[in-house]
Amino acid sequence: VILTPEQEAFEESVRTLARREFSNGYLRRARSEEFPWEELHRLGEHGLLCLSLPAENSGQDADAVSVGLACEHLAYADFNLAYLCFASELTSALLRGLAPEIADPVVKGLASGDRLLAVALTEPQAGSDAAQLQVQATPVEGGFTLRGEKTSITLGPHAQHAIVVATVDRSLGSKGTRRFLVDIEDATVHRQRFEDPGFRPLGRSGLIFVDTFVPAHRELVGNASGLSEQLADFDYTRTLLGLLAIGAARRAMDITVEWVRDREAFGQAIARFQGVSFTLAEHDTHLEAARWLCYRALALRAAGRRYSREAAMCKWWAPRMALNAINDCIVLHGHVGWSMEMPLQQLLLDVSGLQIGDGTPQIQKLVIARQLIGREVVG
Numbered sequence: 285v286i287l288t289p290e291q292e293a294f295e296e297s298v299r300t301l302a303r304r305e306f307s308n309g310y311l312r313r314a315r316s317e318e319f320p321w322e323e324l325h326r327l328g329e330h331g332l333l334c335l336s337l338p339a340e341n342s343g344q345d346a347d348a349v350s351v352g353l354a355c356e357h358l359a360y361a362d363f364n365l366a367y368l369c370f371a372s373e374l375t376s377a378l379l380r381g382l383a384p385e386i387a388d389p390v391v392k393g394l395a396s397g398d399r400l401l402a403v404a405l406t407e408p409q410a411g412s413d414a415a416q417l418q419v420q421a422t423p424v425e426g427g428f429t430l431r432g433e434k435t436s437i438t439l440g441p442h443a444q445h446a447i448v449v450a451t452v453d454r455s456l457g458s459k460g461t462r463r464f465l466v467d468i469e470d471a472t473v474h475r476q477r478f479e480d481p482g483f484r485p486l487g488r489s490g491l492i493f494v495d496t497f498v499p500a501h502r503e504l505v506g507n508a509s510g511l512s513e514q515l516a517d518f519d520y521t522r523t524l525l526g527l528l529a530i531g532a533a534r535r536a537m538d539i540t541v542e543w544v545r546d547r548e549a550f551g552q553a554i555a556r557f558q559g560v561s562f563t564l565a566e567h568d569t570h571l572e573a574a575r576w577l578c579y580r581a582l583a584l585r586a587a588g589r590r591y592s593r594e595a596a597m598c599k600w601w602a603p604r605m606a607l608n609a610i611n612d613c614i615v616l617h618g619h620v621g622w623s624m625e626m627p628l629q630q631l632l633l634d635v636s637g638l639q640i641g642d643g644t645p646q647i648q649k650l651v652i653a654r655q656l657i658g659r660e661v662v663g
């Protein structure tokens with residue numbers, strides 16, 4: 285992949301804007317549980333929400349690579365705001381699955397930053413093994429009622445809406461699942477907030493549905509079952525999450541490059557020691573490789589090609605490379621790096637969540653191994 289002149293210009297504009305407007309406040313916001321509504325609105329004003337949506341749906345018609353560039357450079361400035369840019373991409377499922385008169389007002393609110401959408405797939409007994417869903421959608425007159433518990437839902441404490449995957453007929457396994465746009469401000473939906481080390485302003489919660497009514501016109505209609513449609517969206521989200529990790533790690537690297545130039549030990553800048561400079565050179569190499577793997581995956585998406593294998597690679601490998609880099613950046617700072625006064629620890633905590641959300645490294649390797657060796661052998 286080589287970026288087009290338009291993509292390069294877009295990259296430069298997002299990089300400049302993100303660093304100017306959001307970089308300074310990252311650490312303060314990242315430690316707080318207060319949701320950054322003001323910054324979300326600003327992302328909306330700058331056209332950085334729902335980027336890939338058509339212009340008539342408040343989007344920018346952005347190509348997949350450009351969305352990746354926005355995620356990466358926002359993550360450099362503020363990891364959690366980058367997550368909001370990323371999460372707004374999930375809105376496209378509403379346009380695909382709902383009638384325009386139902387989707388449009390919701391999408392408008394999401395693109396402006398007035399409203400938030402969560403995705404609720406995981407359940408207490410169904411994480412990696414997502415086909416074991418137990419949240420029940422029972423057909424009733426005019427729609428469905430939902431009953432059961434979702435868990436570990438990012439944005440759960442603050443979102444007004446959630447895409448909920450539920451089962452209508454458990455005996456059919458994943459084929460019996462459907463997707464719904466649910467108003468989670470409804471009194472029948474109960475939220476339990478988690479105490480987390482990272483993603484703190486975004487929040488994560490359980491959602492308990494106690495006979496929550498969902499009108500029939502809020503079912504997301506697709507070509508396949510609800511679970512299959514949700515899993516298909518994962519190729520895109522897994523790739524973008526890889527770029528969130530890379531953006532965050534690049535910030536740690538830049539801070540550390542400055543530091544090793546200035547900090548002296550044994551009468552010289554510590555950058556003179558190859559134990560220091562080669563460590564950074566190795567991480568530079570790994571991050572560059574992981575970055576371009578992500579853009580390769582997005583370019584395949586843009587070309588309409590399959591990229592599940594590449595997306596799974598991005599999802600397990602980019603956060604791993606990012607965590608390795610940030611960890612060494614902390615070590616190269618000595619005691620200063622271990623302190624919470626610097627953003628390095630917070631970057632580590634934020635990026636560590638990316639290992640698990642949207643599927644663990646083991647599940648990604650299963651996806652890759654199935655393609656490499658064959659599903660009939662790997663299982």
Ligand SMILES: Cc1cc2nc3c(=O)[nH]c(=O)nc-3n(C[C@H](O)[C@H](O)[C@H](O)COP(=O)(O)OP(=O)(O)OC[C@H]3O[C@@H](n4cnc5c(N)ncnc54)[C@H](O)[C@@H]3O)c2cc1C
Pocket residue numbers: 402403404405406408410411412413435436437438439483488637638640641642643644645646647650
């Ligand atoms: C920060 C964060 C954000 C999240 N956001 C959301 C969200 O917005 N919406 C949502 O629905 N969910 C979300 N999740 C939940 C996440 O998708 C699940 O936690 C994840 O899929 C793993 O499921 P589990 O926690 O039940 O672990 P389990 O499935 O119980 O897995 C436990 C361990 O066993 C391993 N394992 C399981 N099966 C296999 C196998 N076949 N082969 C090898 N190893 C295996 C796993 O890799 C893992 O290490 C989030 C999680 C985190 C940490």
